[in-house]
Amino acid sequence: MNLAYIPSPGFSTITIGHVTIRMYALMILLGIIAAVAITNKRWKRVGGDFDQVLDIAIVAVPCGIVGARLYHVITTPERFFGPNGNFADIFRIWQGGMGIWGGILLGALGAWAWCRHKHYPMALLADAVAPALLVAQAIGRLGNWFNQELYGAPTTLPWGLKLNPNAKGAIGAYEMCYDGKVCPSDTLFQPTFLYEMIWNLIGAALLVWLGKKFVNKLNAGCLFCCYVMWYTLGRTWIEYLRIDYAHEFLGVRINVWVSLVVFILGIVGFMMVQRFGQPTPLLSDKLFAVTRAEEKQRTEEEQEAARRQRERDNRKKEREQEQAEQQQSDESSDEPDSSASMGADADTDADAQTGADFAAAAGDAVAADASTSADTESATESATEAVAESEGEAASGAAGDAADGR
Secondary structure: OOOOOOOOOOOOOOEEEEEEEEEHHHHHHHHHHHHHHHHHHHHHHHOHHHHHHHHHHHHHHHHHHHHHHHEEEEHHHHHHHOOOOOHHHHOOHHHHOOOHHHHHHHHHHHHHHHHHHHHOOOHHHHHHHHHHHHHHHHHHHHHHHHOOOOOOOOOOOOEEEEEOOOOOHHHHHHOOEEOOOOOOOOOEOOOHHHHHHHHHHHHHHHHHHHHOOOOOOOOOOOOHHHHHHHHHHHHHHHHHHHHOOOOOEEEEEEEHHHHHHHHHHHHHHHHHHHHOEEEEHHHHHHHHHHHHHHHHHHHHHHHHHHHHHHHHHHHHHHHHHHHHHHHHHHHHHHHHHHHHHHHHHHHHHHHHHHHHHHHHHHHHHHHHHHHHHHHHHHHHHHHHHEEEEHHHHHHHHHHHHHHHHH
């Protein structure tokens, strides 16, 4: 019975509602985020900025994922083609199967194409990303742990890996232990994922130290060559420990041959860069100039965009004002003008007042005529009465005279 061992996780997926998150994919994503963060910090030191790193990542990461998957498909075609293969499995990358060599190759080509387009020194980028790649690969190896895959031969070491066949979705639950034989349930295996994690993290720290120590002695691009040599050197001996199925050539696993060849290419590349390459400070000055030019261009573009926005806002306000005036004019044409109505009312009142005055004057005239007529009639009556009285008195006098005469 083993008293000390490294347990395998009891799960390889996380389900949130109807969404299933694969731990393998999550570890790759975390590795990419860490690589971008580290590269950004190192890139800024030599004159770049985050926007440049982000643009490069947007191009390089998809290229790297495609390249890593293609490498796995090419080196293990029987899983995807032929009578026992399933072509659709090519697209199920969450089930494992990412070849680092293809990822580095296509990712580097994508980054190179973008740097050439934007006039960034590719050698500076390679040095900035070198330790970041090792950290990303170290985090990515945790995905193998969750998947229970790519472990080594049986061991009795106290840090041996113990498989968990009850983990849902873990590849280790469906694979044979080694040589096609079924292992006892308490068998421990070499934790190759852990070995590679430690190796990569040590390499990342070593590259950072070399970059600071020999910044004026190593030409730009040498650190990336050191990354290639360090990783392939470790991958060679770790690959020998693994027992997962792999194609062999002359009794040696294909990945071992690839590691040896790439290691030699790393040595040759280091010598070529050191002899014909350019110093880091010189390329750093160039990157500073490119970055300043891009910042100036962005500032001008932002100012131009702001000016155009202001013009659009002003035109919009003018249109709204014109529409408001037009609407007010339409409403005025539909309803009588209040001032005109007031004027008409005033005229009507004036006319009425004039008519009333005229009627009053006419009434006064009629009353005056009536009064005059009444006065005339009264005077006539008075005169008539006076004449009558005079005639009466005259008659009375005549009668008196006649009596006296009688």
